[in-house]
Amino acid sequence: MVNHKNKQTDSKNGRQGGTERRKSKRLWIIILLLMVGGTAIVLSGWMRTPLSTDAERASSTFTVREDDLVITVTESGNIKAQESTDIMCEVEGRGVEIASIVPEGTVITPEDVAKGKILCQLNAAELQDTYNRELIDFSAAKANYLGAQEAHLIQKKQNESDIAAAQLAVEFGLMDLQNYLGEKASQKLVDEESRDPNVVIEIATLLGLLDDPNNLGGEASQMLKQYQNNILLAEGQLEKTTDVLTGTQKLHDANYASDLDLKSAQLDVNRFRIQKESAVEALRLYKLYSFPKQTKQFLSDYHEAKRELDRTVARTRSELAQAQARLESTEASFNLQKSHVAKLERQIAACIIRAPSPGIIVYGTSADWHQRREDPIEVGDMVRRGQKIFTIPNSNVMGVELRVHESSVNKVMPGLDVTVTVEAHPDLAFHGKVVKIAPLPDPQQGWLDPGVKLYTTYVTIEGSHEVLKPGMSAKVEILVEQLHNVKIVPVQIVENRAGKKFCYVATDSGPQEREVVTGAFNNTFVEIVSGLQVGEKVLLSPPQGIEREPASETKKPRQPSQEDKKPQDNVEEGGESLEEPAPDSDVSTTS
Structure with a gap:
């Protein structure tokens, strides 16, 4: 408008030169009026700033929605080989000289490992001399041991024969x-x-065996029956001859038998009587002497054979023990000499160090900066048992060593998936898993981290990557949990007050305070378990002028203060104050 009027004035000034000064005064009046109007507009806008701010806040809302929620923990650490081989000096003694050694930084390939590439050679001349002397003693000990083995075997066979x-x-x-x-x-x-x-076997006991024919058997039974049979035969003949004598006597008395016949019959009776008496006496002598004697003799021979068996077993056991002792003594001497020889062989073999695994050669002195500079390992140095000569980190199995803050350590568990990036190659992402979390926090390092509790955590990287080197700085993102189709809102929406959580829902009647129950959360969003519905709009920040009630079950009505009773100029139509009250001391935003 001003430019248009200026053009009209210029055209009129061109046509009417006489009225130029009058038109100029009018122009200055218009410019002055415009300046006053602009100033009034600026002042009016400045005075209504709280109202516009509250309106903007009322219009800054977030619609509750269902979405996937990814919970991660991100920490920094250093690339570290998960597998490394420390090559130590295994040669005992006062020390051994290095004869040759590969340069530090030499790359060992799988082909070098397969071919047995020599990395270091130690001087084994003194060990070889000792080995030759030990071989002579070993041969003598071996001969003694073999002789003792044969003697022991012979003694075992002899013992078996004697015992049998x-x-x-x-x-x-x-x-x-x-x-x-x-x-x-x-x-x-x-x-x-x-x-x-x-116990002494009594005669009565033995005679008791004769009285019981059912128990007695063998030769003794046969002899007893023979004696008894002899008695029976003698008694029968005696009875028969006695009858004959009686008959002959009657015939003799009747003069039918001669005196000779009578005398012959008398002699037969006497003969069989004596025969009976002899049989009876023989049986008595058998029972009293022959039977007990023979029985005790056989019984004694049996028990003597048993005692001889016991003596034989004891004697053979003693002789075998002596042979066993000689065998063990010579075996111990043989094994001792054998171990000496084997040990020297291992010591000599340990003087040649071959590539055990692929990787990069790092000298054992490189771990100590001062020793690396002042006294690095080189040819001619003396190394002792247990001294580290090399370290070969395996670049095919890499991982990350990081430290997780105590606030997140309970979320991290072995087996969780991770994504690793390194500063040297920020465009590359490597995947792996958590393998171990330290059970205790790292020791505090004085004023560097007072009160900070960090837990060392180890992550392994999947696959083999030539670009990864030990010591590189890495960033690890640990996937803790991935929730699907859950209600989410931004974390700054939720307000924590007296142990409860609240947010403000935009309704037709104005902002409404709503208590909610939250679940998992990350740096951006938080899960709403209950309290909000999908599609509701929540304010991104608490509205101004709303009195926050204490989070308790019983809410007391707010008593108006003296200032509330005073007339207020800065009040909207709804009666809410446009000025933002000071926040309560128990209100914090969930992060």
Whole structure:
């Protein structure tokens, strides 16, 4: 409008030169009026700033929706080889000289490992001399050991023969006893002596065996029957001759028999009477002397054979123990010499160090910066047992060592998937898993991290990657949980007050405070378990002028203060104050 009027004025000034000064005054008046109007507009806008801010806040809302919620923990760490091989000096003694060694930084390939590439050689001349001397002692110990083995074997065979002969004697002794007395009677005597080895078998006991013909058997039974049969025959003949003598006497008295016939009959009676008496006496002598003697003899022979068996077993056991002791002594000497020789062989073999695994050669002195600079490993140095010569980290199995803050350590568990990026190659992403979390926090390092609790965590990276080097800085994103189709809102929407959580829902009647129950959350969104419905609009920040009630079950009505009773100029039509009250001390935003 101003430019248009200026153009009209210029055209009129061109046509009417006389009225130029009057038109100029009018222009300045218009410009002054425009300046005053602009100033009034600016002042009016400045005075209504709280109202516009509250309106903007009322219009800044988020619609509750169902979506996937990814919970992650992100920490930084360093690339570290998950597998590394430490090559130590295994040669014992005061030390051994390095004869040759590969340069530090040499790359060991799988082909080098397969071919057995030599990495370091130690001087083994002194060990070889000792080995030759030990071989001579080893040969002598081996000969003694083999001789003791043969002697032990011979002694075992001899013992078996002696014991077998003694057992056979016991068996024969029992068979002789059973042959004489029978199985039942012999077993009865054997059992009686077995119960008490010092018992003396009485004659009455032996005679009791004769009185019981059912128990007695064998030769003794046959002899008893023979004696008894002799008595019976003698008695029969005596009875017969006695009858003949009686008949002959009657015939003699009747003069039918001669004196010779009578005398002959008398002689037959006397002969068979004596024969009977002899048979009876023979039976008595057998019972009193022959039977007990033979029985005790066979029983004694049986028990003597058993005692000889015991002595044979004891003697052979002693002789075998002596042979065993000689064998063990020579075996111990042989094994000792053998271990000395084997140890020297291992020591000599340990003087040649071959590539055990692929990787990069790192000298053992490189871990100590001062030693690496002042006294690095080189040819001619002396190394001792247990001293680290090389470390070969395996670049095919890499991982990350990181430290997780105590606020997130309970979320991290072994087996969770991770994504790793390194600063050297930020465009590359590597995948892996959590393998281990330290059970205790790292020791605090004084003023560097006072009160901070960090837990060392180990992550393995899947696959082999040539671009990864030990010591590289890495960023690890741990996938803790991935929820699907859950209600979410931004984390700044939720307000924490007195242990409860609230947010403000935009309704037709104005903002409405709503208590909610939250679940999992990340740096951007939080899960709403209950309290909100999908599609509801929630304010991104608490509205101004709303009195926040204490989060308790019983809400008391707010009593108006003295200032509330005063007339207020900065009040909207709804009666809400346009000025933002100071936040309560128990209100915090969930992050």
